Amino acid sequence: MAFSNVCFCFPSFFFPLLYLLPHSSPPSNLNLKLKPTIVIIHITNKALPVLHHVICRIREMCVCLAVFYVSILPSIKQLDRYGQLILANSTAADTGEYSCWLLLCNGSSCKKDESKTGSTYIFFTDKGELFVPTSSYFEIVYLNPDKPAVIPCRVTIPSAKVTLHREFPAEEIKTDGTNIIYDVKKGFIYQHPxxxxxxxxxxxxxxRGAPQISIKYQLLYVEVPSGPPSTTIVASSNKAEGGDNVNVLCIVLGEPDVEVEFNWKYPGEEYERPVIIQDSWRLINRGIGHTTRISKSVIAIEDFETIDAGNYICTAQNLRGQTTVATHVDLT
Structure with a gap:
């Protein structure tokens, strides 16, 4: 089976190291060898100091393309042995990680070659923007007890002195290199929140000038640990008479940013018994700074009858697993 090779280059903006001055003289050309067959090259055009090239060069014959997500649409050049991403009018917001990889293609079907990838982090320096700009003025960071939390104070100048501060009581939060660390490409990291x-x-x-302040971050502690949904089920009544309206409620308490999906099995399902199912969720505060997401699913049965008696089974699922609970409703 014959495969063609395609190289994809793009800025992924997650978080090698390059330091660029988009509005001043460019640095000398830099070749960065990342993998045995992948080389990332960054160059600037001296005639156009705001024009930047990111080249994904494959040391074998291939066709090269690029995929990208940036603030200003770059141009892509497809050449025989490498792909070239050209980013014009770059700004501080373009600071981030640029990656490329090889695709093995058979007709219209392509797959990524995990053994041939490369990435480089590029700083686009702007004295007026020490922090990488964001689209909001306030962000929420959830503190999970079982995984690190990142406060994304990324800067455009890697040599900048960056400190973390609490708003109230007003104080600097010291980094200790163990529990709280600073990564110039990510921000401040709480290893054990x-x-x-x-x-x-x-x-x-x-x-080298007046200090700048980032946006504010609200740190909310997640009371519920990570894992499959913590699920409970309750019926409005476990003994119903004919003609009653019965509701069965399935409840999940979980992490604020983890979505939950519900599925129901009920006695009248095989008879295509019409029911009403409504899902909802909201955030609840359980003390200052403690936040939990409560997700609910309600199945409503109107005019309860013989075919409705039996087990009502709710399955709640998130990215970490699923939990199934059940309750029984009898006809009296």
Whole structure:
């Protein structure tokens, strides 16, 4: 089976290292070898200092394309042995990780070659924007007790001095290199979040001039640990008379940012018994800084009859697994 090779280059903006000045003299060309067959090259055009090239070069014959998500649409050049992403009028918002990989294609079907990938992180420096711009002025960061939490104070100048501060009580939060660390490509990282870390924080950056303040981050501690949904089920009545209206409620308490899907099995299902199923969710505060997501699914049976008696089974599922619970409703 014959495969053709396609190289994809794109900025992924997750978080090698390049330092660019989009509005000043460009640095010398840099070749960065990332994998045995992948080389990422970044160059600037001296005649056009705001024009930047990111080249994905494959050391074998291939056709190269690019996929990208940036603030200003770049142009892509497809050449015989490499793909070239050209980003014009770059800004501080373009700071981030640029990646490329090889695709093996057979006709219209392509698959990624995991052994041939590469990435490089590029800083687009702007003295007026020490922090990488965001689309909001306030963000929520959830503190999970079983995984690190990232406060994404990313900067455009890697040499900038960046500190983390609590709004109230007003104080600097010191990094210790163990529990709280700073990564110039990600931000401040709480390795083992606790409820003591909740509150409003912001970052302060300074580099040869007046300091700048980041947006504010509300740190909310997640009371429910990660895992399959913690599910309960309850019926409005476990003994119903003919003609009654019966509701069965399935409830999940979970992490604020984890969605839950519900599925029901009920006695009248095989008879195509009409029922009403409604799903909803909301965030609830369980003390200052403690937030839980409560997800609900209600199955409503009107004019209860013989075919409705039996087990009502609710299955709640999230990305970490599923939980099934049941309750029995009798006809009296």
């Amino acid at each position: 606790t409820s003591d870390h909740k509150g409003v924080v912001y970052c302060r950056a300074e580099s």
